Amino acid sequence: MKKLIALLALTFFSQAYSYDLAHKFGIGISGGIPIPIGGNNFNDVADAKWAASIYGRYLLTSSFGLDLGVSKEKFKNTDLNFENINLMAFCRTAGAADLSPVFGVGTGLTRIKNYVSPSSKLSLYARAGLEYGLSHALSLAGLVDYQYVSKIMGDMPTGRDHVLIPQLALTFYFGGEKEKEKEKTAEPEKEKVTYVEEGVSVKEAAPMREVIPQVTVEFDFNKADIKPSFNDQLQAVADYMNTNEDSFGLIEGHTDNIGPKAVNDRLSIKRAEVVKERLMKLGVDQKRLKAQGFGYANPIASNSSREGRQKNRRSTVVISIVQKLSNVD
Numbered sequence: 001m002k003k004l005i006a007l008l009a010l011t012f013f014s015q016a017y018s019y020d021l022a023h024k025f026g027i028g029i030s031g032g033i034p035i036p037i038g039g040n041n042f043n044d045v046a047d048a049k050w051a052a053s054i055y056g057r058y059l060l061t062s063s064f065g066l067d068l069g070v071s072k073e074k075f076k077n078t079d080l081n082f083e084n085i086n087l088m089a090f091c092r093t094a095g096a097a098d099l100s101p102v103f104g105v106g107t108g109l110t111r112i113k114n115y116v117s118p119s120s121k122l123s124l125y126a127r128a129g130l131e132y133g134l135s136h137a138l139s140l141a142g143l144v145d146y147q148y149v150s151k152i153m154g155d156m157p158t159g160r161d162h163v164l165i166p167q168l169a170l171t172f173y174f175g176g177e178k179e180k181e182k183e184k185t186a187e188p189e190k191e192k193v194t195y196v197e198e199g200v201s202v203k204e205a206a207p208m209r210e211v212i213p214q215v216t217v218e219f220d221f222n223k224a225d226i227k228p229s230f231n232d233q234l235q236a237v238a239d240y241m242n243t244n245e246d247s248f249g250l251i252e253g254h255t256d257n258i259g260p261k262a263v264n265d266r267l268s269i270k271r272a273e274v275v276k277e278r279l280m281k282l283g284v285d286q287k288r289l290k291a292q293g294f295g296y297a298n299p300i301a302s303n304s305s306r307e308g309r310q311k312n313r314r315s316t317v318v319i320s321i322v323q324k325l326s327n328v329d
Contacts, residue, residue, distance in 0.1 A: 021065070021092075025175045026057030030143070032167025034073035034082075047076040051165050053084075059173075062095040067106070073163065082149070082163075083111040088125055095258050098306070102129045102141060110149050124148040131171075136304060141169040212247075212319045213240050217275055219313045221258070224270040226278060234275070237317050238282035248288045250318045251275045256309035257296040269293030275315045 034051040055069030066089055073082040086108025094100035104127035111120045129143030149161040215233035217226055226234070241247045253272030255264040272291035280286055301308035 021059040021062045021173060023175070024059050024173045026059070026065075026171045026173045028055050028057060028169055028171035029053070030055070030071075030167045030169035032143075032145075032165050034075065035164045035166070036075065037162045037164050046078045046080070049074040049076045051167065053167075057171060063092050065090055065092070067104070073165070079114040081113045082147075083113055084123060084147075085109050086123065086125055088127065090127060092131060097258055099130060099132050102131050102143065103127060110147075122150045124150065137173045139171045139173070141171070143167050143169055212321075213237050214319070215317050217271075217315045218310060219271055219315070221256075221309075221313065222267065224267065224274050226274055234278055234317075235282060237319070238279050238284050241279070241284045241288065241319065242282075244321070245288075246321055248320050249279065249284070249290070250320065251279075251289065251291045251315055252298075252318065253291065253293040253315045254298055254312055255296050256312045257299070257303040258309070261295060265293055265295040267293075268295050271313075271315045275317065279317070 030051075030053045032051045033048045035048045036046045051071060051073040053069050053071030055067045057065055057067050059065040066087065068087050069085070071082075071084045071086070073084070075081060086106050088104045088106030090102055090104030092100040092102055104125070106125040106127075108123050108125065109120050110123040124147075126146045127143055129141055131139050131141040133139050143166075145165040145167065147163040147165060149163070151160050213233070213236040215230060215237050217230045217234070219225070219227075237249070241249060251272045253268035253270070253275075255268050255271075257264070269291065270293070272293050276286075276289045276291040279289055296303070296312065299308070299312045300314075301311040303309050303312060
């Protein structure tokens with residue numbers, strides 16, 4: 001028991017890594033305690049001993065996957081034990097996050113070993129727990145499975161059975177899409193934007209990014225609050241735009257890839273809007289600012305690491321210079 005507590009403490013307080021599990025395979029093992037909780041006379045004499053399983057896994061996305069496994073459950077005070085093969089669909093509700101709740105349902109066959117008349121029964125499963133990323137390819141999960149051994153198919157000692165199985169599972173992930181050899185370190189090329197006031201002809205000048213102040217505001221996970229550490233940089237952008245009336249600012253909001261697309265799209269717009277509102281408070285004319293959200297469509301770093309996701313949670317102010325034509329028909 002002391003070793004188990006130490007292992008859990010090491011797992012949940014050590015450095016973790018997130019990982020994009022989409023289209024990856026997994027091989028795992030688990031060990032736990034099968035606890036008979038009711039259903040038939042078998043539970044009046046049987047007591048928990050041990051349970052173990054091996055399984056293969058495939059992730060359709062970072063959130064949804066399938067497990068195919070075989071397992072065995074041994075009980076005290078009886079010669080009977082369960083040998084199982086099952087298929088389970090599961091959901092990691094936090095996607096590629098370091099720590100994700102896991103829920104699953106499944107079905108399978110249970111063979112009752114050492115029963116006088118060997119029998120294979122239909123079983124149903126339900127699962128709940130937490131999975132924690134130890135590295136980009138390895139995870140540890142604390143799970144609780146509920147197994148219902150039905151009366152359907154073959155003979156069964158005195159009817160249906162219910163078993164609760166707390167367990168630890170270790171999974172090794174491999175395959176999936178090949179990671180890029182080099183992460184992107186610069187903003188992707190953006191479509192040039194020219195802002196034209198009604199009735200005024202303008203000509204876009206070449207961007208002078210080497211002399212124009214720029215700022216990329218980074219945000220905490222699921223937040224759109226500007227940190228005080230970016231105040232000076234936003235002030236410099238506002239000072240420049242207030243001095244150069246022919247400058248226009250496009251504020252682009254972005255997110256990491258954790259969570260549904262619709263949620264990230266709204267969050268990216270909100271991040272762009274808060275930067276726009278700050279620049280307006282610093283004196284920049286609202287007509288010279290435009291806010292857009294891109295969700296997680298334009299990452300500048302890999303979302304498979306904590307550092308990369310932090311860089312992707314950002315709003316960037318892109319300043320364009322336009323030059324009014326003196327002779328306009």
